[in-house]
Amino acid sequence: MNLKALLRKLEVDQHGEQINVEGQFINRDTIPQPKSKRNYGPWSFVGIWMVTGSFNIGGYTTGSSLISLGLNVWQSMLVVIIGHIINGFTCVGTGWPGGKYHIGYPILQRAAWGTRGADFVIALRIVLTFTWIAIQLWWGSQVVKTFIGAIWPSFYNLTTPLASGTMVVSDFVAFILYAVICAPVVWFRPQKYHLFFAVSSVAMVICVFSMLGWAVGTAGGPGALVHDTSALAGVDPAKGSDLGYAFVFGISSMLGGLSVHLLHQSDYTRLARKPGDQVFSQLVIVPLGTILNSLIGIIVTSCAAQLYPSEGLLWEPFYLFQVVQSDSGNSGRTRCAVAFASLAFICGQLGLTVCGNTFSGGIDLAGLFPRYFTIRRGAYLTLCMGFVMQPWSLLNGASKFLTVISAFSTFLAPMIAILIADFFILRHRRLSLLHLFTNSPKSIYWSFHGFNIRTFGCWLAGVIPFLPGFASNVEKSGLTGAIRLYKLGFIVGFAIGFITYILVNLIWPPPSPDLEDDEDYFGTFDNAQTEYVERQQVGTDEEKEEKEDAGEKGSSASVHVLGA
Numbered sequence: 257m258n259l260k261a262l263l264r265k266l267e268v269d270q271h272g273e274q275i276n277v278e279g280q281f282i283n284r285d286t287i288p289q290p291k292s293k294r295n296y297g298p299w300s301f302v303g304i305w306m307v308t309g310s311f312n313i314g315g316y317t318t319g320s321s322l323i324s325l326g327l328n329v330w331q332s333m334l335v336v337i338i339g340h341i342i343n344g345f346t347c348v349g350t351g352w353p354g355g356k357y358h359i360g361y362p363i364l365q366r367a368a369w370g371t372r373g374a375d376f377v378i379a380l381r382i383v384l385t386f387t388w389i390a391i392q393l394w395w396g397s398q399v400v401k402t403f404i405g406a407i408w409p410s411f412y413n414l415t416t417p418l419a420s421g422t423m424v425v426s427d428f429v430a431f432i433l434y435a436v437i438c439a440p441v442v443w444f445r446p447q448k449y450h451l452f453f454a455v456s457s458v459a460m461v462i463c464v465f466s467m468l469g470w471a472v473g474t475a476g477g478p479g480a481l482v483h484d485t486s487a488l489a490g491v492d493p494a495k496g497s498d499l500g501y502a503f504v505f506g507i508s509s510m511l512g513g514l515s516v517h518l519l520h521q522s523d524y525t526r527l528a529r530k531p532g533d534q535v536f537s538q539l540v541i542v543p544l545g546t547i548l549n550s551l552i553g554i555i556v557t558s559c560a561a562q563l564y565p566s567e568g569l570l571w572e573p574f575y576l577f578q579v580v581q582s583d584s585g586n587s588g589r590t591r592c593a594v595a596f597a598s599l600a601f602i603c604g605q606l607g608l609t610v611c612g613n614t615f616s617g618g619i620d621l622a623g624l625f626p627r628y629f630t631i632r633r634g635a636y637l638t639l640c641m642g643f644v645m646q647p648w649s650l651l652n653g654a655s656k657f658l659t660v661i662s663a664f665s666t667f668l669a670p671m672i673a674i675l676i677a678d679f680f681i682l683r684h685r686r687l688s689l690l691h692l693f694t695n696s697p698k699s700i701y702w703s704f705h706g707f708n709i710r711t712f713g714c715w716l717a718g719v720i721p722f723l724p725g726f727a728s729n730v731e732k733s734g735l736t737g738a739i740r741l742y743k744l745g746f747i748v749g750f751a752i753g754f755i756t757y758i759l760v761n762l763i764w765p766p767p768s769p770d771l772e773d774d775e776d777y778f779g780t781f782d783n784a785q786t787e788y789v790e791r792q793q794v795g796t797d798e799e800k801e802e803k804e805d806a807g808e809k810g811s812s813a814s815v816h817v818l819g820a
Contacts, residue, residue, distance in 0.1 A: 268630050283626040285619070288689055288780040289358040289526050295447050296527040301537035304449065304524060306457035307607035309347075309517060310545025311464060313395045313573065314608075318546070319554035320571040321509065325502040326494030328485040329554055335506040336550045340543035342507070343514055347521050347538040349676040354522025356531045357687055358780050361522050361616075362623020366692050368678040371699055372706025377671055378624045384516055384664055385617040389638050390645035392613050393435060396605040398574040400437070401430035403598035406581060406591045423648040435642065437602075441610045442635045446527060449611065456603040463600035467573075468552045470593075471559035479558030481569070488561050488569065505743050512665025512746040518672050520616045573601060614638045663726050666745035670718030670753025674711055677757045686772040689780065700768045710760050718753035 268283050296304075309315075322332035353364050361381070365374035404411045405426075414425040423431075441452070472478065486493045494502040511518075525534045553571070560570045564583060570576040577594045584590035617638030618631035629637075679685060691699040695706070703709065725742025728735040741748070761769070 263628070266628050268626070268628060268633070282693055283622065283630065285622045285631045286360070286363060286626050287693075288363075288778045290779050291529075291781075293447060294358060294527050294529050295450075296524065296533065297529050298533050298536050300450050300453075301524070301528075301534045302541050303453035303457050304607075304611060305537045305542045306545055307453055307460065307604050308612040309542040311457065311460035311549050312604050312608045313399075313601065314513075315546045315549040316464065316553040316573060317571045318510065318550040319557065320569070322506045323481075323485060323489045323554075324491060325506055326486070326491050326498065327502055327506060328493065329482045329558065331499075331503065332506070332554065333547075333551055335503060335510065337547055339507045339510040340546045343511060343518070343546075344539045344543040346511075346518050346672065346676075347542065348535055349680065350518050350672060351521030351525040351534055351538060352531070352685070353675075353679050353687065354525035355528040355534050356685065357689060358526040358528075359522065359689070359692070360526050360619050360623065361520055362620055363692055364522050364675070364679075364687075366701050367683065367687055368674050368708060369711050370703045370706045370708040371692070371695050371701050373703070373708050373712065375624055376712075378620050380664075380667065380671075381516065381519060382617060382620045382624070384668075385613055385620065385638060386641040386645060387650075388516065389609065389613040389617065389642045390647035390650060392605065392609040393431065393438070393639075393642040394647035394651055395572075395574075396438075396602065396609055397427065397431035397434040398572070399577075399598045399601040399605060400434045401426055402574050402577040402581075403595055403602060404430065404433075405578065406595035406598060409581070409586045409591070412578070419646070419648050422652040427648065431648075434602075435639065438606060438609055438614070438639060439636075441606060442614050442639055443632065445631075446524065446611070446615060449607075453607055453611075456607045459600040460604040463597050464549060464552045467556050467597065471556040471563075475559035475562045477559075478555050479560070480562040480565075481554070481558030501740065504747065508744050508746040508748075509665075512669070515665040515668040515672065515746065516616075517612065519668065519675075520612070523616055523619050524611075573597070610635075617641075663729065663742075663745075666722045666726060666742065666749055667719055669746040669749035670715045673718065673750045673753035674714060674757050677754050678711075681758055682761050682766075682769050684770045686770045688771045688773050690773050690777050691771070700766070700771055703766065708766070710764060710766070711757070714753055714757040714760055717756045718749040721752070722749060 318336060319329070319332050322335055323329070327335065354360060357364075362374065362378045365377050369377055401411070411426055411429075414429065416425045417423075418425060418428055481488050521534075521538070528534050556576070557569055557571050560567070560576055560579070564570070564579050567579050570579060577598060581590050581594050614635040615631065618629070618634030618636075621629040621634030621637065622631050679687075688700060691701055694702075696702065701708070722742045722745045724735060725738035725740070725745075727733075728739050729742060
């Protein structure tokens with residue numbers, strides 16, 4: 257079998273006859289979701305984002321990075337509160353287009369970046385997803401390790417070093433087992449996740465609050481870290497202007513850490529039964545849940561520092577579980593508690609790994625290569641990349657790669673700003689689905705050979721000021737001022753990208769920025785939502801006639817997209 261025949265065999269089913277000649281833009285997983293596939297109501301979103309956005313290992317350990325800046329516990333919590341309130345509003349902004357038009361991130365990006373230029377931002381997110389899946393797999397494997405160790409304590413004796421000492425045999429066995437656990441969950445479509453996320457979110461909430469009760473009750477209070485943060489954390493307390501900088505840097509770094517989460521909102525809001533079903537969870541549940549989880553993580557770690565002073569600060573729950581079990585002499589009661597707590601974290605981490613990483617990678621690959629990838633195929637490839645990226649080396653070795661990847665929020669901040677400014681300011685919350693799927697100059701999103709030069713310029717304006725600091729931070733050079741500016745990159749980069757994009761498009765406006773389809777070409781909307789969309793259209797009949805006379809209505813483009 258030659259290569260051409262193999263590629264032909266790998267092609268996925270397309271969207272019936274509704275496909276352009278090149279077959280580049282449509283398959284069944286990338287089209288706007290029809291009503292039959294949209295089964296997420298307000299409480300479904302609560303379940304999914306309680307796990308992926310709030311109650312997970314990353315949220316639990318948020319305080320560690322903030323306290324390392326010289327902030328005390330209460331200052332850190334104030335940063336968490338402010339940061340996640342901002343995060344909630346930003347989630348609403350990035351997720352609203354998906355909820356209204358039922359399209360995911362790859363398709364949505366074509367409006368601002370061009371029908372071909374969107375491939376750049378899709379590829380960028382794929383790189384990040386391949387890295388994050390590795391990290392999430394590793395964290396998940398560590399709670400699998402504590403679960404097995406609670407049942408068979410001798411499992412911890414498998415300490416033969418592997419991979420140049422970056423892990424031991426028990427780590428590798430747990431990693432393989434966790435990946436095997438993930439594999440069948442990846443098979444299911446996101447429409448089937450409701451029960452799993454409901455169970456996972458309830459299990460995680462019960463677990464972390466139980467940990468809080470145990471820690472405070474055993475330590476007799478909130479713990480040593482609350483009373484003397486700087487001594488236990490090993491950092492001098494921030495004062496004066498340094499305190500103000502640390503405060504703003506903390507907010508910026510927290511938002512930067514959530515930047516990938518902010519970008520994939522439409523991947524799930526596209527499954528909303530009606531526009532707005534996702535807002536309650538984004539605006540209330542995710543910020544509140546993350547604030548509570550972060551506070552619990554800080555207090556439990558503070559209590560653990562008092563109970564186990566020789567162990568340092570046990571921020572990661574899996575390290576805490578091992579210490580608690582060992583200190584108890586492997587008592588049956590403690591092992592049972594550790595097993596149940598580990599199982600809850602496995603469920604929570606499984607939701608984050610599959611929903612927040614493999615699914616996002618799948619939808620990006622389906623958007624970038626729709627001829628060969630469905631979401632399911634892309635999700636399994638993303639899962640496999642968790643092995644290729646070797647997370648044991650990334651997290652436990654001396655590689656600069658993780659430093660580089662962690663700086664990617666500087667590149668994502670202007671992208672998030674452009675997405676929000678484009679949809680809400682430039683296009684007045686209107687998109688043409690027909691033109692988003694048209695790969696020719698007939699599309700209003702075509703711009704220059706499929707690339708929107710305005711957007712690339714605005715993105716660069718939001719990135720270039722931070723490149724000297726980025727390079728200095730990686731190489732540990734002495735450009736202190738550049739590094740301090742770079743560390744505020746998310747907030748400042750977002751502001752530059754947002755303002756620049758609005759100004760550039762005022763000076764150099766794109767054609768028909770607020771054009772909307774004259775009919776439901778993809779069978780996306782039911783009657784109720786069609787009426788909802790029509791009510792939000794602004795413009796007189798005369799304006800619509802002028803657009804039609806100018807050839808902007810899109811009927812000619814429909815031949816390109818819908819004609820075989």
